[in-house]
Structures are given as structure tokens and as C-alpha cells.
Amino acid sequence: MKTNDVILHMVTKIVVFIILTLAIYLFIAGHNQPGGGFIAGLVLSSAFVLLYLVNDIDTINKGLPLNFMVVAAVGVFLSVATGLGALVFGDPFLTQTFTSKYFSFIGETALSTVTLFEAGVALTVVGVVVTIILSISEDV
């Protein structure tokens, strides 16, 4: 992107953090409210895509040295591994368990293996979407 839009540049610096926060919020909220791993992953990737759009790819790669293909692979591994984890405890494949625990400062918190599974989904979505967009744009 050759054009250097100052306004977009400035706005992005702030907005990206809002989007990232939104992504994390959506991820955690997904338990009881609208949200979840897939949407969180998409929001995350839209934040990254915005960064890549406004700055150039090299700058972002310097600040964010992530291989998004690896991110996707980690995500897939995580979701499959949570499924396999159930086997270790003698339950059927992909059995999810949950419990709630009291933490000081945070209060009563629900803990669930679904969260890990959803994290896998989110990482895969981010990885794949950003990889596809980067591959196509770098081909220009």
C-alpha cells in the first residue's frame, strides 16, 4: 500500500487495541453470551489485516514476528489434543468437562475444557485467514 493516509494511520493505532480487546472479550464472553472462538478468531484476524493494510507488510512482520501458518497448526493441534485429552481420562473422544472455581479478585469463575477447544478454533481461524490474505497480497 503506497498511499500514506495520516488519519487512517493515527486512528488505526488506537482502534487496533479496541478491536483486539473486543476479540478477547468475545472469546471469553462466548461462554454465556454471544461470542466464541470462531468470531474471536475472525475479529483478531480483521485487526491484523487492518494493521497490514495501514502499514506495510515488512514493518508489521518486524513488530509481530509470527508465522501464521504455524499459528494455524498450533490451533488445529490444540483442538484435536483437547479431544484426545478426554481419552486419557477414559472418556469418549472430545468429551468436554467443566467446573467453576473461586479465585480471589476475580470471583467465581467457570473453567471448561471447551475454552481450550475454542482457543484452538480461534487460532486456526486467525492463522488461516491471515495466511491466505498475506499470500495473495505478497504475490502482487
Added chain:
Amino acid sequence: MLTINLAIIIPFLAAIFVPLINKKITRFHTGWFILVVPTILFIALVRYIPSIAKGETFISKVAWIPSYGIEFTTYLDGLSMIFGMLITGIGSLVILYSIYYLSSEESLTHFYIYLLLFMGAMLGVVFSDNLMVLYVFWELTSISSFLLIAFWYHRKQSRYGAKKSILITVSGGFAMLAGFIMLYMMTGTLSIREILSSVGTIHDHALFIPAMVLILLGAFTKSAQFPFHIWLPDAMEAPTPVSAYLHSATMVKAGIYLVARFTPVFGGGEVWFWLVSGIGLLTLLVGSFFAIRQTDLKALLAYSTVSQLGMIMSMLGLGSAALHLGYSQESVIYTQAVFAGLFHLVNHSTFKGALFMVIGIIDLQMGTRDIRRLGGLMTLMPISFTVAMLGSFSMAGLPPFSGFLSKEMFFTSVLNITELDIFSLHTWSMLFPVVAWVASVFTFVYSMIIVFKTFFGEYKGKRLDKRRFEPPTGMLVSPVILGGLILGIFFFPNVVGKNIIFPAMESVFPTFALKAKDFPISAWHGFNTELKMTIGIILLGSLLFLLYRYWKGIYRLFPEEFSLDALYNYTLSGMEKGSSKVTKGYMTGYLRDYLVYIYLFFVTAIGGVLIYTGAFSFDISHDSPITAYEWIFVFIMITSGLAILFAKSRLTAILLSSVLGFSMAFFFVLFRAPDLALTQTIVETVTTVLFLLCFYFLPEWTKEETPVKSKITNGVISFLVGMVFIVVGLSVNSGKLYESISWFFEDADVLAGGMNIVNAILGDFRAFDTMLEVVVLFIAGIGVFSFIKLRNEKRREKIEDQ
């Protein structure tokens, strides 16, 4: 004790660590670490022997996908014990041998990962009780065998052999899968043990014979039975440890295992008897006959393996006659064939393993394994010679080697069967001993070729590339152990017979009350017909061996052009040509045409089903009224949809289609589906970005010069697609085909611990779907990445076809 489920998983887990070990620890050969795995498993299995010998069995069950009745159940009984011990025992020896065979410069990571994959898969095949799990492991052995044959993939012959083996064994595997499904339809269960308990009820079922034939196809392709044996000689392109392990001792015996395992299900019928024993006998004859012609020692061993497998197969077939007669004092004599078969299975693994290893040593040390260039190695390689002699004489069935015992028992069974008067045997029964005897003569001849052509005669050293003789001691350990076993089994056969073979017999004949003392193995039965047959073999065999050069012209009657290999090549190239013709016919290269195909298929499949089943019915009287907002968005969507048709630039068209997407999101908001609205909005945003990126690559927007005729066709198709969609939408809303699943939603909090029912469905109730979707998404990502990134990176040097 170690559970059997764990025993299957351990090799797979170990495979994960292979790259790490190979990279970090360079001082020791990676094989030393891998050696630990089969050794531990072997010791663990050996500890089960006393209990198995007493007739106990072990079952352990892990639920895998209980909703489809698929359970990862393992079953350890006498039959799976034999195979388990072969897999881990021979596996340990082969890995020890491979440490010296493969230098550290070879791609050891790949080699050991494939080998461990194979080991785990093979253990899975013999221990699984569930047919579907067995099938998955079965195909995994084919795949790992494919990878191992193609280990030196820069050789054209390796790739050819690998492709041939996977095509033949996997097609057989598909047939077997169909057979398994038929078994499931007949018995309603996927568990082998439960199928065994409902044997009596399925004999008259219409699917009984088809299921049997299909399962036998799987077994015959895997065990290289005629006419599917052609893949095995080509598989010899694999490194020798692989040939010794997969293609003589274990994988090719999976078919034997399957036949033995299903003997109580299908055995006793005429079709089974003739198919198994007939094909087995034919394979025995063909394999041994063509083995003599080979000049490559490994190819010779491959044909000999084919023939020996045929021999074991035929013994299993002969033994099944006992099931027809039912259990009685008289029928026990026929079960002896199965005993002999299983005994020979063990013997074959030991002597063939030893022979392969010796030939690997010769190949490595002398630089060739062509018998025309070898000779006189006896004094130069005394240890290798001794082992080769033990192995060959055992294979030829000479005393005092283990092969003699099982070959004598084989003759006893073929002689016994001549006295039987079932399955119209009285007309054909004499064929059995005659074919067995002739094939044994050939076996004798090629066994002698291995020993005498390689180790006797004059030394042709000058013509060979390398001149080193005995290899490092470590390389000799495995063949010497196997050689020792050949002698050991001959002198103490009943130790093996009682503790290992007999328990397996009980698995093959679960309904029979067999007693171990009915199956003694003894070297001397008196001067009976069997012994006379052996003496005849030695006399005629020696004569044929000495006069080989006078009668080898007979092989000219079987020219290459009319062999099964030629048929295979011809079929394959014909299929390739045919499919490329068909594909080129409809792959025009125009996206437009592909869309037409897709939509036509959609209209005929979905619309056709709707008309055919009469599912089209709807009732709008109960629908809620349409509000003003909804009218507005419908209007917006219709307008933008129509406007796309008349857009003058591509950018306008892209933006207008985004309008459609975002309006959809608004509909979700109106219908109070915040999850969907969120997702739709973000998906739409990301897609628009993607679309704009691709925009760069699109050609100039030009006025299309389409003929009116195709315009009309396209118009009709698009109209039909729209209609089908509307009709489907209306029908779905009113029809109820399945029980409602809404009670899941009410209990989402209790069942899955989350209030958000959408996510409870995605992450818990239908987690399997989500997981697979994630995997698919990942694969799609890899696809895009590799298409774009690797497109321009052309190979600098062509390493293929050396």
C-alpha cells in the same frame, strides 16, 4: 501390566520424538533409541504368555466414538499373541540390524518414523476387536509400507514399486471395508467377538457369500496371493530391513491373520474351503516356480515369500474343513492343518527374516545381489554363510531345521484331506498332495540356488565394486539370533507348540474343545508317506538343481508381454489415458462453465429429490407477520441484487454484493440472533478485503460477447436455482423429518456448563464436526499458501529418475 491399548499407541507416540532425537543426539545412531520401543513391547507381551497358554484372554476397552458404535477395544488371545510377538520380536531385530544397514547420512528421521508408524498400525490390526478400527490400522499399514518402499524415492523403480503396492493393497482394503459393512448389516455389531457369537444365524443370509469374498479379497491382496502377488517382487526396492520386516515377516501376514480370525465366521462352507485352500495352493505353486527364474536374490526371496504365504493360506483353508464336520474325535485330525499353518507362519518369519538379513549384508558388502556375479563367499563370510544355510535348508524343509517339521505337517494335512469326502473332494482331492509335492520340489531348488550359487563355486571378486567381507559384528547379531531360533525350534518344538501355537488354535476353533496334547510336534514319525515325499523332493530337487541350465528354457513359455505385470501396466496406463480424456472433456478452463455444472447438479439433485419425495409442502398461516424493517431490507437486497446485473464497473459489483451480505447481518439482528449477526458482519468484512485483494489480479472489465442462446440457458439455470432455494426454504420451515433437538438448548447450562447454546452446540454437542471443520479450514489454508508460494519456486535440479 501394560495394557494392550497402550502398546498400540506407544509406537505412534515414539514416532513424535524421532525428529528431536535425530537432530539433538548425533553421537549415537538414532536406531539405538528406537530399538527400545519394540524391545519393551516384546518383553511386555512375553509376560502374557503363561496366562495366554492357560487359555485366558484379555480385553480392554476405550470408548472412541460411542454414538457410532466405534470403540477402541483390544483383544489379546492366542492368535493375536503370535502376531504381536512377531511384530515386536522381529521388529527389534530388524531395527538392530538397520542401525548398521543405514548410515547416519540417510534420512533416518523418515525411516524410523515410517517404521514406528507401521509397527503401531500392525499391532493395531492384530489387537483390534472393532472392525472399523481394524480397517483404519489395516490401511495405515499399506500407507506406511508405501512410504517405506519409496524410501529411496529418487529411484524410478522405488516409486513404481511403491505405487503398485499401494494401488493393489488399498483396493483390496476397500473391498474388505465393503465386506465389513456387510458383516455389520448381517450381525448388527462391529465387534469381532460379538460377530463370532452370532455365527450360526448368518450362514443363510444373502450377503454371507459376498461379504466372505470381499473380505478374502482384502486378505489376498495384502498377503500377495495369486493373482495379486505381483506387487511383492516390486516392493523389494525398499531397504532390506524393510523387506525383512514388512514384506516377509509381518505386513504380508496380515492377510493370514484376517483369514485365521474369520475362519470361525466363514469357515466350514464350501466356498471358503475352495477359495482359501485353492488360491493358497495355486500361489504356492506359481511363487515357487517363478522364484527359480530370478537372478536377483531379493526378487527370488520375494517370490519365495509369495509361495510360502500361499502354503500357509492353503493350510488355513484345509483346516476349515473341520468346522464343516463339527467337533468330534474324527474332525480334530483336520484342525491339525491350521496348527501346521500357524507353526509354519512362525518358522517362515524366522528363516525368511534371517535370509533377508544375510542378503542385505551381501548386497551392502559386495555391492551386488545378482547371483550371476556372486559366488565362492563361503570361506570369506563364514558366519553369513552359516546363517544363510540354516535359513535355506529350513525353507527347503530339510532336517534338522524348523522348516522340516512344519513341511512334514503340511504333507500330513494334504494327505489327510484326500480321505475326506465333502465339497466334492473325491474328484479333486489328489490334486492337493500332488501340487504340494511339486511346489516343494521347486522350493527345494530355489533354496539350493541361494546357498550354492552365492557361497560355492569360484569367487568372482574382480568383477565386484567393493571387496569387504564380514560386516561389523552388530550387524550379524540379528541374523545369528534368527538362525539360532531355526535350530532351537527344531529341537524344542513343543515349547513353541504348547505355549504359542496351541492357544492360537483355540482362537481359530473357539467351538472345539481342543487339547494341547493332541498336537505334538515330533521330528520322527516313522518311515511314512510324508518322509518318503521329502526324500523324493531331495532326489528330484537335486537333479533339477544340477540340470537347471538344460530345462530353464521352459520359462520362455511365459514371456514378459503376457505376464500379470504387463496387464497391470496396461490397465494403469489405459485408465490414466481414459480419465485424462474425460477430464479434458469437461474442464474447459472457464469458471462460468464450472458454475453451470455446479448449479445444474444442485437443481437436479435437490430439486429432483423434492419432487421425487413430494416433500414440497408449506404452510404460512402460522408465520409471524412481516414488519416494516424487514420489508425495507428485503427491498434493499432485491434492489442491489438487480443492480449487480447492470453494474458498469467491477468495484461497483463487489460493493453491491457486500450490501447483500451486510443486509443479511441486519436480518439476523432483526431476528434476534446476535451470534449469527456478529459472525456475518465480520465474515463479510474479511471477505470484502479478500475480494479487493483479488481484484488486482482480475482482467479488464469488458463487455461480454455471449451468444443469446447461452444467455437464455444461463437465465433459465439461475431462475431454477432461485426457485429451488425458495422451495427448500419454505419446505424446511414447515416440514419436520426428525425429532426436535431443542431440549438440548434448554439443558445447555447443565450439560455443557455454558449459557450460550450456540457455542454449547459448536464446542460440545457437535464438537466432532467443529474439530473436523477446523482441520478442513487448515487444509484449505495450506492449499492456498502452497499454490501461491510454491508456484514460482521451480526445482533447480531434477533429482528424480536417477
